[in-house]
Amino acid sequence: MLELYATPVSSRLLLGTARYPSPAILADAIIVSETEILTVSLRREMARGQQGGAFFGMIRDLGRRILPNTAGCHTASEAVLTAKMAREVFGTNWVKLEVIGHQDTLQPDVFALVEAARILCAEGFEVFPYTTDDLVVGEKLLDAGCRVLMPWCAPIGSAMGPQNIPALRSMRAHFPDVPLIVDAGLGRPSHAALVMELGFDAVLLNTAVAGAGDPVQMAGAFARAVEAGRSGYQAGLLEPRDMAVPSTPVIGKAVFS
Numbered sequence: 001m002l003e004l005y006a007t008p009v010s011s012r013l014l015l016g017t018a019r020y021p022s023p024a025i026l027a028d029a030i031i032v033s034e035t036e037i038l039t040v041s042l043r044r045e046m047a048r049g050q051q052g053g054a055f056f057g058m059i060r061d062l063g064r065r066i067l068p069n070t071a072g073c074h075t076a077s078e079a080v081l082t083a084k085m086a087r088e089v090f091g092t093n094w095v096k097l098e099v100i101g102h103q104d105t106l107q108p109d110v111f112a113l114v115e116a117a118r119i120l121c122a123e124g125f126e127v128f129p130y131t132t133d134d135l136v137v138g139e140k141l142l143d144a145g146c147r148v149l150m151p152w153c154a155p156i157g158s159a160m161g162p163q164n165i166p167a168l169r170s171m172r173a174h175f176p177d178v179p180l181i182v183d184a185g186l187g188r189p190s191h192a193a194l195v196m197e198l199g200f201d202a203v204l205l206n207t208a209v210a211g212a213g214d215p216v217q218m219a220g221a222f223a224r225a226v227e228a229g230r231s232g233y234q235a236g237l238l239e240p241r242d243m244a245v246p247s248t249p250v251i252g253k254a255v256f257s
C-alpha cells in the first residue's frame, strides 16, 4: 500500500477543491472519486471571508484528509507563513508547497521552493513540494527533508497532459523509493492512466474534474483510470517493438490441407 509520510493511503487519486460549479457538486465528486486526500487553498478560501469558513466546514465534514496548499504564494517567506497558518487552521503538519515563479505558466520557482521546503521541514512540516520534472531539484528537495515529490506534467489548469514523458520516466527511475505524485496539467482520464503506467504512485488533479461538463462523472472516470493504470503497471507492461511478432504461434498448429 502507498504510504505518504507513514500514512497508509488506498486511493491513488488526490483531488483539488477549487472551481467546482457548486459545493454540492464538489461533495458528490469527492464521494464518487473515493479520494482520501483533498488539497485546499488556505489563501483563496480565507479571502472569501465567512464563505471560506463554511467551505472549510464542508470539507471537514466529508471526513477526508486535508492537504493544505500554498497556492498563490510567490516567495519562500509567503509560502512559509501560509503553511504555518494552515497548520493552525487545519491542525495538520502536511502542506502542499507551491511557490509560483512564472505568471503565465505557473511554473514553480524551484529556488524559492527548496528554500521554503528546508525551513518547513526543519519546523516539523511534512512537505509535498509541487515541482518541475527536474532530477537535480528533486535531489535538493529530498536533501531539504521532503519525503514525497510532486512533479508537474504540464502547467496547472492547462489540461495538456504529460508533455515530457522521458523526463517523467527519468524521475521514476532515479527516485525508485520516493513516493512520486504527478501534480498539475492532467486533462483526461487517459493522461492519468498513462502516468500511472509509468509507475508513478498517485496523481493530484483539480481542473480536469472541476471544469468537466459533469464533474461527478469525470471524478469516477479518473478514479477508474488511475486504478487501471496502476494495475497495468503492476501486471508488467510489454515494451513496444519495432517489428511484428506473430501472436498466433506457428509451430504445432493444426494443418488443414
Ligand SMILES: CC(=O)[C@@H](O)[C@H](O)COP(=O)(O)O
Binding pocket: 015, 016, 017, 018, 039, 069, 071, 130, 155, 156, 157, 158, 159, 183, 184, 185, 186, 204, 205, 206, 207, 208
Ligand atoms: C488544486 C491544486 O493544487 C492545483 O494547483 C494543482 O496543481 C492541480 O492542477 P490542475 O488543476 O492542472 O489539475
